[in-house]
Amino acid sequence: MSSIKCSIPEFTCVSSAKLVKLLELREANHIEFCRIKNVVDEILHMHRSIDLREILKLLMDPAWVATGLKIDFETLVNECEWLSDRIGQMIFLDGESDQKISSYASIPGEFFEDMESSWKGRVKKIHIEEEVAEVERAAEALSSMITEDFLPIVSRIKATSAPLGGPKGEILYAREHEAVWFKGKRFAPAIWAGTPGEEQIKQLKPALDSKGRKVGEEWFTTMKVEDALTRYHDAGAKAKARVLELLRGLSTELQTKINVLVFASMLLVIAKALFAHVSEGRRRKWVFPTLTGFSSSKSGESCDETKGMKIIGLTPYWFDVSEGSAVLNTVDMQSLFLLTGPNGGGKSSLLRSICAAALLGICGFMVPAESAFIPQFDSIMLHMKSYDSPADGKSSFQVEMSEMRSIVNGATSRSLVLIDEICRGTETAKGTCIAGSIVETLDEIGCLGIISTHLHGIFSLPLSTKNTVHKAMSTEYIDGQTIPTWKLVDGICRESLAFETAKVEGLAEAIIQRAEELYSSVYTKEASSGLFNAQLTQFGSKGAQTRSLSHKPKPTNKMEVFKDVETVVTLICQKKLMELYKLKNTSDVPVFNCVAIAAREQPPPSTIGASCVYVMFRPDKKLYIGETDDLDGRIRSHRLKDGMQNASFLYFKVPGKSIARQLETLLINQLLSQGFPIANLADGKHQNFGTSNLSFDGITVA
Structure with missing residues (x-):
């Protein structure tokens, strides 16, 4: 339909139920x-x-499914031709002009x-010639x-020139009585001459x-006018009765074709809906998707693995992309x-959109996207x-x-399951489980x-999952505030923005x-207590030895501070990345390198356009x-102060803005809990990003 270049009909929609009732x-x-x-002509x-x-x-098939009527194509066309001809022979159509009002x-x-x-303009004049002639x-x-x-x-009254209070009279239509009478007063002569x-x-x-x-004191008629009115009304009544008889006769004829009419009207309803969908979809820049099947095993049986679904540039269907108001995912x-x-x-909106x-x-x-494989x-x-x-x-x-x-009983490997805010209606611990x-x-x-x-405790459960992936709706930190971007990213977002939402909605x-x-x-307090009480395993030239950071002596010089910060940052970020990527040991953690930038040095070109987390060592310690x-640019800005x-x-570089934001807030809170003085405490107020009780068992720092 999207490639049609010829004109299309208006697609007259007639209710099938109403059609059947009127004809019966x-x-x-x-x-x-x-x-x-119009239906059959279209x-x-x-x-x-x-x-x-x-x-x-x-x-034809969708109309068959919708109506339950099986009509072959040639029969439909032939019956529509007969119906069009029969109605055209009887009914007075637009454009005809042989039945003008008297x-x-x-x-x-x-x-x-x-x-x-x-009654005029209802049926063709050829069927009511005698009645029309009599009218x-x-x-x-009557005229x-x-x-x-x-x-x-009336002429006598008009010829009489008199001041106010003189004779009055005119010929008027008394609509309530369906009559034409004379209405006047003071028109009788004082002297009959x-x-x-x-x-x-x-x-x-x-x-x-x-x-x-008596109608009133001012309404008058004559015997001849009344006789003419009676004759005219009788002729009109006969003509109207004849027209009604012809229309009822036509209804009886069409009853034999009721199945074809119902089928045709439903087909046009479907066609109109489809053309409207395509027209609106093209205006909104939607696309037709590529439908993919599920992979099959060699034996021909269905396999549990699918080719997956990929939708590029997905937008909520209630937004208009052409107006630039939608966020694409x-x-x-x-x-x-x-x-x-x-x-x-945007979690619920994303589920509805998908x-x-x-x-x-x-x-x-068509689907609201730039391209789609479904x-x-x-x-x-x-x-x-x-x-x-x-x-x-x-409840x-x-x-x-x-x-x-x-859902669980009906889901198969070929199903799409979308669940919003699971287990929100019960207490947190058991609901999480x-x-x-x-x-x-x-x-x-x-x-x-x-x-x-929002049950973030689910990430602490020992779940036995093989394929489940963690995704998050990202946020940005702008002017001291965290705001949603409505973009889907990898990872976990523990920030709820609950306080901000309550404030926006006017809570006191x-x-x-x-x-x-x-x-x-x-x-x-719960999140920060005992954070680094876990034992760290350090590997030296003579083997492994353990020590507790929480009991480590305070560093005494700048180099020791630098090394300690690097060690703690590496430990915290390795653990966080393992959590985000659901890895079992540190050997699987993506390459994680802390790079130092001393005074009068600048970062390498590889940092251009990359998301980075940094720690600045200020002169005030x-x-x-x-x-x-x-x-x-950020380092230059800091050094200008x-x-x-x-x-x-x-x-160190990280894979994406969302992870960088999480690690920034995490480091602010965790370094503070270890006694390091932090200059930008306000940036760590989004504590869901950085105060979870991390366990560092098994994490090694070289």
């Missing part, structure tokens, strides 16, 4: 018949167009409009009687309504994702927030567990999917401040920890 009750009017003709239009004919054939100068036009518009004769007779009985009186109009005035009598009651999913991120960081893209893709629709899933399961069900006697957590049961067990189960099944959570400042105090008094993508010209630095 024989209540379809000429407007409905015109719409029915089917024929698609049939006659070379470009649209193939689309028409492809839509018009006479002596009678108000509204009268004929009201009397004749209810025209009756209208002409003659009004001209003869009322017009002389045989002047023009006197004879007609003598013939006037009070106008009466249908019940024989690339999702390369080869297994299950365990997703973390702050409140408002679900919509996958569903649209396997249905053959497997042909056997099921797509999305779980968002659960609500309680009082009618069933279930929100019971409802969630019921849905989890359905249930969530971990569900992750293990889905990991064993081998399905694709995402499980998002006093409540937020007290919450921060409670958090600092409990969680910070305090440490400044930071992260940057422009290390050279008073007293910092000869500051030395220690830096």
